[in-house]
Amino acid sequence: MILPAYDPAAPYSVFQNAVMDRYKPGVRRPTTVSKMKRVLGEFAELCPTLGDINYTAIPPWIEAHRGRLIVTNLSYLGSFRAACNVARKLVPDSPFAEWGPKRWFSEADLAHDPERTFHGSEDVAKVLALADARARRGGWPAKRLRALVYTLVYLGARRNEVLGLRVEDVDLADGLIHIRPNARRRLKTRSSKALLPIPKRLKFVLAAWAPLADSEWLFPGARKVGPWLHGANGYKPSDQIRELGEDAGVPNFTALSARHTFATLAEGWGWGEAMIQRFLRHTTPITQKHYRHVHIPQMAAAADRISFARPRASA
Known part of the structure; x- marks a missing residue:
């Protein structure tokens, strides 16, 4: 035109x-x-x-x-x-x-x-503990939600990257997850495609969940014919995740806040910028900076390690 x-x-x-x-x-x-x-x-x-x-x-x-x-x-x-x-x-x-x-x-x-919220380790632990408890006494939906929340928290991946995973994308034997596009879910950027190691705790959770998915999709919808990308009000993944957080006493808990949390707490795990970028796959340092927040308990722990004591003389 x-x-x-x-x-x-x-x-x-x-x-x-x-x-x-x-x-x-x-x-x-x-x-x-x-x-x-x-x-x-x-x-x-x-x-x-x-x-x-x-x-x-x-x-x-x-x-x-x-x-x-x-x-x-x-x-x-x-x-x-x-x-x-x-x-x-x-x-x-x-x-x-x-x-x-x-x-x-x-x-x-x-x-x-609220969409830029991040959570401390204690709050994340509360959400995971409630997900565990409900999965133990609940049915298939509760077990699906538990596995989903664990995956979001332990990988720091984007919401649709996780929801669009196929069972075949999870290699439990080698401890790897393939983030790759498929017919039902495209990736946000070219750099989004990745091979990520599965943390030990998440590997345990997914090993228990994968056989129960009963679908080619790791997190299928109720009819198990496609990924759980949508749903009626109250039954959408975002609704279920937020409700779980509220019930655990952690308001504004979302897939995005889990990603912000991962980026923020990773520094306390001893990770540098490069390692955080490899997991989160941001295309620019500016974008990654947007996800990292000032976390006073983490700074306090670092402050406790400040020392100006003289080294002891060797005998």
């Missing part, structure tokens, strides 16, 4: 149509197309003309959607920035010329975003 000449009085739909021409189903992922369509529609309410697409549109958009998680709004702003770049000829005064999406939020907002 050839973009028309810029006219500040032209309707916003000119920009909207130009962008969606580049975001057609089949060319882009369905979720990407859906997200772009949604954010363009939201800004349509604030920008009647092309001349209105500038930095003044961002604050009222944020205010209109303050009820959403900040990480969600950041993602939508990232899509809108991509739209402005795709049709930059129609947006000479880009809202992102000076500030990127993150700069539009205060540090206080970002710090209190």
Whole structure:
């Protein structure tokens, strides 16, 4: 599509149509197309003309959607920035010329975003203990949830990477898990594909669970014909994980918070940046930094090892 000449009085739909021409189903992922369509529609309410697409549109958009998680709004702003770049000829005064999406939020907002939550070791232990107890006295769904939560916690992997695993991706004999794309689940980036070692405790849990899955999928849905990627309200994986955390007294426990927790606590396990990156598979150090948080107990333990004592003279 050839973009028309810029006219500040032209309707916003000119920009909207130009962008969606580049975001057609089949060319882009369905979720990407859906997200772009949604954010363009939201800004349509604030920008009647092309001349209105500038930095003044961002604050009222944020205010209109303050009820959403900040990480969600950041993602939508990232899509809108991509739209402005795709049709930059129609947006000479880009809202992102000076500030990127993150700069539009205060540090206080970002710090209190529940999706950036991480948990201490004690809280993770509470969640796992409750999962163990419910699996012992519960049925197949409770055992599935236990295995899922253990996998998320011990690998620090992304939600859909874990939910889309096949049984054949788990090599218990060699203690390895293959993170790779399949027909039902694509990976986020090329670097997401990996071969990860299975921690001892997780190996024990998966050895008990895999025969019970009764499916080619490690974490199948209720009918066992596909991966447990979706579900009715209250029965989605995210709903079940969050509810388990709340019942254990650990609010905001999610697949994403488990990943943040892994990244944060790994330093206390003696891991360096390179090892953390190999497990989490972030493409840039900046992204990895976003997942690591200040953890006072971990810092206190390190502080206890500070010493300026003179070494003893040898006899």
